[in-house]
Structures are given as C-alpha cells and as structure tokens.
Amino acid sequence: MRRMKLRRFEVRWAEIIGRALVPRGVLGGVVDDVALGEEFRRECAEPPWYAGLLLRFSLWLTWLAPFWTSFRFRTFGGLDEDAREKLLERLLEAKSYNVRMAIMFLKITVCTLVLGDERALRKLNAYGLADEAELVPARKLGGGRTS
Amino acid sequence: MTPGFHDASEAGLDADAADFVIIGSGAGGGAAARALAKSGARVVVLEEGPLVPTDKLSPLMRTTMATLFRNQGKQAAFGKATTPILQGRCVGGTTFVNSAIVWRLPEKVLAKWHADHGLADGLPAPALDAAYATLEEEMSERATVEGDTAGRQDLRMRDGAARAGIEGRMLHRYERGCRGSARCLHGCPNEAKQSTTINYLERAAGDGAAIFAHARVDRIVVENRRAGAVSGTIVGRGPNARRPFRVTARRAVIVAASVVQSPNLLRRSNILRPELGDHFMAHPGTTVMAIYPERVNMWLGASQGYEVLGLRDTVGVKLESINVPPEVAAARLPGAGRRLAAFIDKLERVAAWSVAVRSEAEGRIRPSLLFGDRVSYALTARDMDRVRQGMKALAQMHFLAGASEIITGVHGLPETISSIDQLGVFDNAPLDPRAYSMVATHLFGGCRAGRDPDSSVVDPELKVHGLDGLYVMDASVFPTNTGVNPQHSIMAIATVAAQRLV
Numbered sequence: 256m257r258r259m260k261l262r263r264f265e266v267r268w269a270e271i272i273g274r275a276l277v278p279r280g281v282l283g284g285v286v287d288d289v290a291l292g293e294e295f296r297r298e299c300a301e302p303p304w305y306a307g308l309l310l311r312f313s314l315w316l317t318w319l320a321p322f323w324t325s326f327r328f329r330t331f332g333g334l335d336e337d338a339r340e341k342l343l344e345r346l347l348e349a350k351s352y353n354v355r356m357a358i359m360f361l362k363i364t365v366c367t368l369v370l371g372d373e374r375a376l377r378k379l380n381a382y383g384l385a386d387e388a389e390l391v392p393a394r395k396l397g398g399g400r401t402s
Numbered sequence: 403m404t405p406g407f408h409d410a411s412e413a414g415l416d417a418d419a420a421d422f423v424i425i426g427s428g429a430g431g432g433a434a435a436r437a438l439a440k441s442g443a444r445v446v447v448l449e450e451g452p453l454v455p456t457d458k459l460s461p462l463m464r465t466t467m468a469t470l471f472r473n474q475g476k477q478a479a480f481g482k483a484t485t486p487i488l489q490g491r492c493v494g495g496t497t498f499v500n501s502a503i504v505w506r507l508p509e510k511v512l513a514k515w516h517a518d519h520g521l522a523d524g525l526p527a528p529a530l531d532a533a534y535a536t537l538e539e540e541m542s543e544r545a546t547v548e549g550d551t552a553g554r555q556d557l558r559m560r561d562g563a564a565r566a567g568i569e570g571r572m573l574h575r576y577e578r579g580c581r582g583s584a585r586c587l588h589g590c591p592n593e594a595k596q597s598t599t600i601n602y603l604e605r606a607a608g609d610g611a612a613i614f615a616h617a618r619v620d621r622i623v624v625e626n627r628r629a630g631a632v633s634g635t636i637v638g639r640g641p642n643a644r645r646p647f648r649v650t651a652r653r654a655v656i657v658a659a660s661v662v663q664s665p666n667l668l669r670r671s672n673i674l675r676p677e678l679g680d681h682f683m684a685h686p687g688t689t690v691m692a693i694y695p696e697r698v699n700m701w702l703g704a705s706q707g708y709e710v711l712g713l714r715d716t717v718g719v720k721l722e723s724i725n726v727p728p729e730v731a732a733a734r735l736p737g738a739g740r741r742l743a744a745f746i747d748k749l750e751r752v753a754a755w756s757v758a759v760r761s762e763a764e765g766r767i768r769p770s771l772l773f774g775d776r777v778s779y780a781l782t783a784r785d786m787d788r789v790r791q792g793m794k795a796l797a798q799m800h801f802l803a804g805a806s807e808i809i810t811g812v813h814g815l816p817e818t819i820s821s822i823d824q825l826g827v828f829d830n831a832p833l834d835p836r837a838y839s840m841v842a843t844h845l846f847g848g849c850r851a852g853r854d855p856d857s858s859v860v861d862p863e864l865k866v867h868g869l870d871g872l873y874v875m876d877a878s879v880f881p882t883n884t885g886v887n888p889q890h891s892i893m894a895i896a897t898v899a900a901q902r903l904v
Binding site for chain 1: 461462463464465468473474476477483484550551580581582583584585699701702727728729730732733737738739740741742743746747749750772773774813836839
C-alpha cells in the first residue's frame with residue numbers, strides 16, 4: 256500500500272488547525288517550536304493506511320467546516336481565533352458520531368504530536384524524567400532479568 | 403543480543419526444523435516455550451514483531467506505538483461504535499507493554515468452563531494451581547507497596563474506595579526491582595517488569611530454544627491431517643526482509659499468535675473449523691479522570707497500582723488506577739484551544755482511574771483484504787449500563803478521595819461535575835456506546851476450547867479438533883471472558899497444555 260503523502264497546502268492546514276486545537280504557550284511554552292504541520296505530514300505517512308486516510312479526511316472536514324456547519328463562504332483559515340476555537344468545540348460535540356470521531360482522532364493526534372515531546376514530559380516530571388529522586392531507589396535485589 | 407534471541411531481518415532464519423514450532427512470543431507462547439524447552443525439546447519461537455533492546459525504549463507514546471504495538475496502536479473493533487484494540491507486536495507480545503497484573507482465573511469461571519465446555523480433563527484445577535504457583539515464584543509476583551512502588555493516584559484510589567466502603571487492594575504484578583518509573587506501557591526501561599521477553603523466553607533460550615524476531619508466519623502447512631511445518635516471510639528492514647522461510651515441526655505446531663491473529667492464521671491456512679473466529683469477547687473499558695487540588699503526577703509509581711474488586715460480582719466491573727500517558731490524557735480533556743490549554747496546564751493534578759467491564763457482547767474475527775484483520779464487536783445496552791455504573795463509582799471515589807472536579811468524558815453529559823451531589827448524571831448517561839471513548843484491552847475467544855467439535859475449535863487439551871500436531875495456546879481458546887486480568891491465566895493454561903506434550 257502506498258504511503259499517504261500530504262500536499263503542501265494540507266501541511267499548512269494541519270499547522271493552523273493543530274495550533275487552534277492546542278495553542279502555543281501550553282505548559283509554559285516548552286513545546287512551542289514543534290513543527291506541527293511537518294509532524295502531521297509524517298504521521299499521515301505512517302501505516303496503517305486507513306489511519307492516514309482518516310487523518311486527511313478530518314483535516315478537510317475541519318478546513319471546510321464553516322461551509323457545511325453554517326453555510327458561510329469561508330474556510331477554517333478565514334476565521335479569527337475565537338471563531339476557530341468555537342468551531343472546533345462544536346465539531347467535538349457534533350451530533351454525528353462519525354464527525355465527532357474524526358475530530359477526536361485529529362485532537363488525539365495533535366496532542367500526541369505536541370505533547371509527545373521529552374520537553375513536555377520533563378516539564379510535568381512524567382516518569383521521573385526531570386527529577387529521578389521521585390522514583391523509588393533501586394532495590395538492592397536489583398536487576399530484573401533471570402540470568 | 404541475548405543468546406538464543408535472533409533478529410531474522412538482520413541475521414536470517416537458519417532454523418529449518420524443531421520439535422516444537424511456537425508462533426507468537428507473548429503470554430501463551432512464552433509459557434509454552436519455557437515448559438517445552440525445560441523438558442529438553444528443541445523449540446523455535448517465531449515472532450512477527452521486533453526485538454527492542456531496553457536502551458532503545460522511548461517514553462513517548464508515538465514512538466512506542468510505532469515500535470511495539472500492532473498497527474501502531476490504531477487497530478480497532480467495528481460495531482455501532484469504533485473501539486480501539488491494543489495489542490503488543492514485539493518479542494514478548496502484549497506482556498512487554500502491559501502492566502503485568504496477576505490474577506488467577508476465578509473459581510466460578512473455571513467451574514463454568516468445566517461444566518459448560520467440558521474442560522475438566524484438559525484444565526484440571528490442581529494442575530492449574532501448580533502452574534500458578536510456579537509462575538508466581540518464577541515471574542516474581544508482588545503487590546505494590548505504599549512508600550515504595552505505589553503512586554499518589556493509587557493511594558488516592560485506595561482512600562476513595564475505603565471511604566465509599568468498596569473492597570479493593572494493591573495490585574499484584576510480575577515485577578522484580580520496580581522503581582516506579584510508570585513506563586510499563588512503554589516497555590520497562592529498568593527491566594523490572596517481568597515480561598516474557600526478559601523472563602520466560604530468556605529461561606527458554608537458556609534451555610536451548612531459539613527465538614526469532616521479525617519472522618511472520620503466513621501459513622501452517624497441513625499434510626495428511628497433520629500440521630507438520632509453518633511457512634512465512636521475514637519482515638522488518640534488514641537485509642533479509644521479505645525472504646520466505648519454512649520451519650518443520652517434528653512434534654507439533656503451537657499457535658499463540660493472539661486472539662485476533664490466531665483464528666485468522668488458521669483460516670488463512672485453510673484450517674476451517676465450525677465457529678472459528680466466533681465468540682470474540684473482551685473487557686472493554688474507559689477512564690474517569692479527575693482534577694485534584696494538589697499535584698498528583700500520575701506518571702510516578704507503578705503504571706497501575708490499585709484495584710477495586712467490590713463491584714466485580716455485583717455489577718460485573720473491575721476498577722483500576724492507570725497512568726494514562728500525558729499526551730493521551732490531554733486529548734481526553736474537554737474543549738479545544740485556550741480552554742483545552744487551561745486544562746492541560748492542570749495535568750499534573752489529574753488522576754485517571756479505569757473501569758473494565760466483563761461484557762456479555764460477542765463479536766467475530768475475520769481476515770480482511772483492506773484491514774488485514776477485521777473484528778466486529780458491538781456492546782449491548784446491559785454492557786453499557788455496567789460501564790456507566792462503574793463510571794459513577796469511580797467518580798464517587800474520586801470525590802471521596804478529595805477531587806475537586808470530575809471530567810465525565812461522555813457525550814451528552816456535562817463535561818465536568820464539581821460536587822458529589824451531581825453523581826446522578828451518570829444514571830442518565832446514554833446507553834449508546836458511541837457516546838463513550840472505550841478501549842478493549844483484554845481479548846478472548848475466536849478459537850474457543852470445548853469437548854464438542856461442532857461448537858469449538860480446540861479440544862480440552864487445546865489440540866485443534868480433527869488434526870494432529872496442531873495446538874492453540876493463547877487467550878483465543880478461552881470459552882468466556884474472565885472478569886480479571888488474563889495474563890496469569892493464559893500463562894498457566896499454556897504451561898499445563900505444554901507440559902502434557904512433554
């Protein structure tokens with residue numbers, strides 16, 4: 256199966272929609288420099304093929320949402336920040352399960368791409384990455400392997 | 403590389419024959435390999451996924467999913483709702499990426515298997531008890547401990563359950579030297595969690611077994627009603643990728659490829675039995691997250707450290723603490739944009755507890771040209787009622803443990819509730835599974851065991867009905883779901899069945 260390859264304009268859409276979902280400044284701005292559009296492009300190219308297809312569909316669905324939700328002759332990119340957020344909230348609460356699921360998949364992907372970064376984990380001290388002292392001191396009986 | 407372990411993609415697959423060929427290296431395959439190799443038999447284990455060295459493990463879910471999970475963690479069951487199915491696909495199978503929770507098969511469940519499916523001779527209680535005892539010693543079963551491996555969210559769950567008057571206990575896990583780094587789901591970076599990779603497979607390798615990663619079995623070769631070999635393809639990215647292989651099994655082929663893959667492998671091999679791929683069952687579950695006034699940091703301590711058992715027999719649910727990784731937890735928080743960002747900034751104060759349902763729904767597993775494997779599964783209204791009762795209990799316990807806000811996570815309910823007086827919202831939660839974010843982790847059935855060849859795939863000794871030299875030893879043989887975490891039972895059942903072949 257051929258890998259899904261996003262077009263340049265789709266990468267730009269992913270950056271805009273992604274940053275509307277998870278704006279810069281989150282967690283003190285430690286992951287503000289994540290190139291979200293590029294990461295999204297990579298994610299779409301990964302198997303399985305149907306996940307990439309669903310992601311691409313969710314991008315188009317969101318970008319064109321002003322047309323089909325309120326019959327406004329605009330795209331997502333033509334909305335201001337408040338309107339983008341309101342639209343995303345509306346899609347996440349859509350009556351249609353398929354719409355909700357597609358946008359939820361988009362949200363999970365964006366959160367994974369933005370927060371799935373060691374700097375974010377360190378900021379949260381997740382897994383003791385920032386402060387090992389919070390972990391249990393290694394036991395004397397130590398090593399887990401059998402041999 | 404550990405002696406006995408080989409990456410077929412890099413080094414090729416030089417084993418052309420063995421006494422026993424085992425397909426899959428998870429709980430069932432690992433236990434069977436251990437028992438058979440210990441007896442002196444020549445054993446080859448073939449695993450489709452990679453062997454990932456400890457120093458290559460990542461704390462990032464994206465990397466982990468891509469490396470260690472089937473379909474990069476994007477596998478799902480399709481029904482009224484789409485339910486993600488998480489399965490490990492690496493050496494060690496799901497044991498490499500689960501919390502290694504230890505539960506013996508409940509007596510009531512075993513009694514039902516004996517009475518309704520005729521498994522008393524094949525899986526007698528004394529033999530299983532002996533296998534459990536050995537496993538608990540060799541795999542190092544231990545409870546999480548306050549002041550040691552239990553995390554803050556585990557202790558909060560303990561307090562909440564105690565105040566609600568619901569029985570619970572610290573979780574028992576296979577671990578040796580746990581540091582509470584909370585990365586069981588990523589593969590343990592300290593080699594403390596006892597997956598089959600670092601324990602039973604390593605013991606088997608010490609007894610002469612050969613374990614091959616990146617070796618995907620495509621077909622079981624049956625001649626004259628006897629399974630005599632397997633054929634497959636080397637996968638991965640090494641110089642030997644895409645090369646075919648064939649390994650002859652002098653005594654038996656043991657299929658332990660998992661609930662989804664085992665029935666489909668039999669079907670692709672033209673081994674067609676009545677009800678093959680049917681009676682798929684699971685423990686679907688969801689989480690209830692809560693925000694506390696103080697820092698919880700659910701990513702310190704055991705990945706899962708406490709369980710609530712008091713509703714297991716009455717409602718049919720088991721509740722557990724679980725450290726949902728930050729990037730996944732963030733997606734479950736309400737809203738988008740600045741409102742979501744404000745919730746994300748509170749992540750350190752979030753605790754996540756899960757409800758797993760012993761569901762009555764049955765589904766089916768079939769090969770699919772488009773998806774590889776297709777699982778059809780639709781939860782019933784009664785299952786969904788159990789889900790919402792479990793969620794209500796979790797929310798109550800969260801409040802009693804001091805939470806200030808509960809994130810309901812159900813479409814149609816208020817996003818959050820901030821008082822224990824609002825728990826009634828769960829009574830009116832929809833019974834439509836599409837309103838929930840569910841995940842299926844414990845899977846059962848598809849090659850179910852039974853005495854009657856017309857209604858089961860394998861006999862009580864786990865041999866495929868009507869064929870010689872072919873056994874199935876994983877949770878696909880379970881005739882029902884169990885209501886408890888299945889790894890320990892899978893390993894015990896595989897041990898008992900494999901010891902019979904010695």
